[in-house]
Amino acid sequence: MAVDVASVSAWLTAYAETIADHAAELTQLDAAIGDADHGTNMNRGMAAVVAALDKEEFASVDALLKKAGMTLVSTIGGASGPLYGTFLLRTGTALADMAEISGAQFGAALRAGVEGIVARGKAELGDKTMYDAWAPAVDAYDAAIDSGGDVTAALQAAAEAAARGRDETTPMVARKGRASYLGERSAGHQDPGATSTTLLLESAAATLS
């Protein structure tokens, strides 16, 4: 197995199912510190992605990821649209024209996607955003590849790191997004974006190898 059209498609389909299962939980997290729409928005966006993937045959991973990214941009509505959309678009761009994708190349592509998120959201570590999950995740992925692990092992390490990063958002005070309007009152709640990011990496670990 490799990172190819079939497995990336399986990844996003699995993520859509996970999001559907966790939509209520995500919305509840968002209700505490945001505008109570993260679960709904992600669910709408990922359902649209699955529908888009079903409709078309893709010649390459990057074409698939770009389609998925544009779909999210148009259907999520909230800030997650441009953020996840940018992630998928940049990841796709980094994988363009590759016949076979190695673990290291996929890691570099993930990092490019995360850099896109940072450029778009202008978040820093500790701002209580999805970046607090993404940053340790891509570091853990690279470390696993460097020590000889395969894509599956690297993604597992990334998902675990993301989960730790997600948990660390709970005591943080939000400095970005709608939650930042709450100031100190945002502390004590887990960040919904970091939560959906962790789910995305867990789905990846379960489907990509």
Place this chain on the structure above:
Amino acid sequence: MISIVVVSHSRSLAEAAVALAGEMVSGDERPRVAIAAGLDESAFGTDATAVAQAITEVDGPDGVLVLLDLGSAVLSAEMALEFLDPDVAKRVRLSSAPLVEGLVAAVVAASTGSTIDAVAAEADAGLLGKREHLGVVEVAGAADVDASALDLDEDAESVEVEVLAAHGLHARPAARLVALVGRFAAEVTLTNATTGRGPVTAASLSQVATLDARHGHRLAVSASGPDAADVLEAVAELAAYSFGDDASPRAGAATVPDDTSAPDIVPAVERGSGSGLDIAIGPALVAAAEVDTRGYVAGSPSDESERSGEALRRAADRLDELHRHTASSAGPGAAEIFSAQKALLTDPEITSAVSNDIDAGTSAVEAWGERLGAVAQQYGTLSDPYLRERAADVRSVRGLVLRSLLGQPEPLVAGEGILVVPELDAATAATLDALTVHGVVTVRGGSTGHGVLVVRSRGIPLLADAGDAAAAVESGVTIAFDASVGRLLVDPGEGEQDRLRQEIERRREARDVAVSQAQSPAVTSDGRPVAVLANVASPEEAAEARRCGADGSGLVRTEILFGDHTTAPTVDEQVERLLAVSAALGGRPMTVRTWDVGGDKPLPFLSMPSEANPFLGERGIRVFRSRQELLLDQLRAVCLVAKRVPTKVMFPMVTTRDEVEWARAMLIEAAAASTGDVPAGLDVGIMVEVPAAALRAATLVAGLDFVSIGTNDLTQYTTAAERGNAAVAGLADPFDPALLALVATVVSDVGPDVAVAVCGDLASSPVAVPLLLGLGVDELSCTPPRVPEVKAAVRGVDLDVARAMSAEALTASGPNRVRALLADCALRCR
């Protein structure tokens, strides 16, 4: 001009913000604004691709400013820039300004043709006025401009004006000032001479706002540059009519929402103006007429009573709001209906019956529905067609109250197409979105109802009284109409649709050409100049008339100009307002018509006995034979005004020579008490609207300077048919050869020294222009928006051809034959 894109999570927020900002400048000066907001009508969200699309839609060489609300709006807009062609993206600026304040400032700045940098700076400064008012910043800091640059030029000229607007130089009047100044090549600065604030540049709405100029303050206006003198004169004129606002502090100001507060029920008030054409095509939007009251759960009598009071208050607020908006967009005449409708809500007869019903256990919905329904029914059975049309007004109020009780929104017309309604009430007409409603077809209700008046003033194409054919139309079916020939087409074939679209395009182009030449004189192709004037009823309409190129006003409707007064206006008040009309006309001549009132159109400050047949009763000049004082005051004001600005005066509903003698005697008596002699330049004339007056025009005009033919009443009296009565409206056709014969008689009998004008609806019909000029009419006075087209029609006239055609029209078998002759003439002239 730059364009603007509004990005928001909420479509209704964006639309309302755009509508609010759109109020600041008149339609033809508004920048193009596109909206990218919400995932759909109701779901909140932003979409980067939609933002990119909106930018592409309005993109132009001058650039696009994007105003945003929060969060993902910013991310989506940034992302949109990446989707765009880099050449386009280069011209786009994302604004960090607060959405509402920034948008208002940006729309105004853009309308003056400012560069994108200047507009962006204006938007950013949009908060200054509010911060200043609330004391957040110091004055010096607020005027964030290089003060030395504003030091008065040695050569600068200046004037001082007073702020007459009741609420001071608030957003709308300030916007008018900024827009006005933007049209001149001059640097203009303003100082609040009363408080010492300023100077600030008059080119900036946000800077003007920092002056905090309130009612009664004096403004020092300085100007330098080539147009300095002109701009000062224009500003003084604008100031003289309260910067276009209401000068008198509003009664019950506490209940009138101010410009920034949100209305209670539905914020949507009229958006945009229509095509101004009389032709339209699109899918039918068939509106449901009845409010659905099922599902209303009644409470105890005391609950119901409370709900009733609450609903009443909201309905009254809504009517106030509709009144304000309609007065500013379509003129005070069109807005009157909402005051009348509000009076129904406080009619003790009705309110006490309703509260008795509620005490007896009836629900508020049932009580209001029944009681107002009964009133509407009473009107509906009256024999007088004018009063019968008022039933629609009552039904409209009933709907408003019921919806308020039920918490239902107003039945906003959704989608794009042609609205088909059983009858058109004023509230619906005022709230139509002219950007999506291409036209309106009514099944019945006549052509003089209030809704018809409002929708016409807004330039939305209208086909009235289309009858059964319209009643049978189903939603979604393509329909088209051409009101100039009274034709409704249901489900036309593709070829026919193409022809109609081409015809719409052709008329639009012809209209655009007409508009571009509106300010030039109207001269027939063989060299005869024809004065094209406008009928006006307010300084705002007069200003519109001037913008539309009118050579003056051929009819100032004083009964509407002062229709908002509950007591008779004093001579001074009349002088002031008439001067304001003259100033708004740019000092061009105006013909003041004395009070034209009667049992069918009463004045609040003139009680009239009820008459069995007011249309044939005490109307116009007849009313004043027994009550001279009101007329004398008016004539005193006219004499005083005529000493200062070009003025004519005319008397309505004259029938006999004796009345002419009497009217002249009144004028001499009034002059004796004001100006001494009748001012030398004051031309005196009469309206010809009674057939007897037309037939003996030669006898009537001795000693007069002009006559003005009121074709509406003259047609109705000649054909003994009321236009508002659908059963006979077809008879009251101004193209009837009998009516034309009367016009020809007047022209030949009054002789060459007495000018003949036409101020009825016929003069607003471009197609009738060759006919009227061919009959020998000298001047035309039409509704302001029609001026460009009427002028264009004059330019197309060859008088020899027109005379021959008119001679044939006089002997034509009927009005349709006359129309055929005109169509033929138009084809030959095209």
